[in-house]
Amino acid sequence: MSEQSSSGPGQNGQRDGRIVLAGTPIGNIGDASPRLAELLQTADVVAAEDTRRLHKLLQALGISAGGRVISYHEHNEVARTAELLELVRGGATLVLVTDAGMPAVSDPGFRLVEAAVAEELPVTAVPGPSAVLTALALSGLPTDRFTFEGFLPRKAGERSARLAELAGERRTMVFFEAPHRLEAMLRAVDAGFGPDRRAAVCRELTKLHEEVLRGPVRQLLQWAESNQVRGEIAVVVAGAAEAAPERAEDHVAAVNDLVAQGSRVKDAVAAVAADARVSKRELYAAVLAARG
Numbered sequence: 270m271s272e273q274s275s276s277g278p279g280q281n282g283q284r285d286g287r288i289v290l291a292g293t294p295i296g297n298i299g300d301a302s303p304r305l306a307e308l309l310q311t312a313d314v315v316a317a318e319d320t321r322r323l324h325k326l327l328q329a330l331g332i333s334a335g336g337r338v339i340s341y342h343e344h345n346e347v348a349r350t351a352e353l354l355e356l357v358r359g360g361a362t363l364v365l366v367t368d369a370g371m372p373a374v375s376d377p378g379f380r381l382v383e384a385a386v387a388e389e390l391p392v393t394a395v396p397g398p399s400a401v402l403t404a405l406a407l408s409g410l411p412t413d414r415f416t417f418e419g420f421l422p423r424k425a426g427e428r429s430a431r432l433a434e435l436a437g438e439r440r441t442m443v444f445f446e447a448p449h450r451l452e453a454m455l456r457a458v459d460a461g462f463g464p465d466r467r468a469a470v471c472r473e474l475t476k477l478h479e480e481v482l483r484g485p486v487r488q489l490l491q492w493a494e495s496n497q498v499r500g501e502i503a504v505v506v507a508g509a510a511e512a513a514p515e516r517a518e519d520h521v522a523a524v525n526d527l528v529a530q531g532s533r534v535k536d537a538v539a540a541v542a543a544d545a546r547v548s549k550r551e552l553y554a555a556v557l558a559a560r561g
Contacts, residue, residue: 292397404503432461
């Protein structure tokens, strides 16, 4: 079934408008879907993060936008959202595209979706390439649970504070980073997570010079220090390793210290077990075993 420029007549014969979030190629134009091409030709309005990038995409696909083209980016997003919603209320099919990938994911679009949902206006999507999922899949790191963290703060102090919050994160983490800040970002990850944390730097995904480097953070930092990094960058970092469970045997000395200070063995075992969150029974057995 082909895409239509509207959802059909609604109440009082008026067309039902809708918003369509359309994924665009992250590098290789061949990844553009037929649905994307058809929507761009049939939509009443195409809202684009960069209208020049949109026209290059249209030219590469050999098509023309069938409706009005309007800019929608981080600098006019707040003011223009109301205008776009008014068009949808009037029955327009509005397609939202960003420079690359899926709108609303580290790109303009969230405010529009949030406002549309609040008004119960129809919102749908035409899926497309995703730098987040592509980098995750190519990283060689666990993919069963992950978190997308976007761009880290630019200021060193704020960046270190954010990484400190994430140091214990068990899920694989995906970040975006500008090439000229990659070295500083990896140095901060090295300091915050340790030099041996596994990671992958994914550069120019789906493009001619695609490159994925995998290894400990320190190794990737050394690569970034010795190379002039260019292109679009995604960094994937392994989650923190599961902490080794506390063993009762590791706390025998603490019990003996309390006993030496005058506590009864049973009282000392109870106090240490509660503090260390280990089994009181196992700790008591370990104390007795240590005494022969």
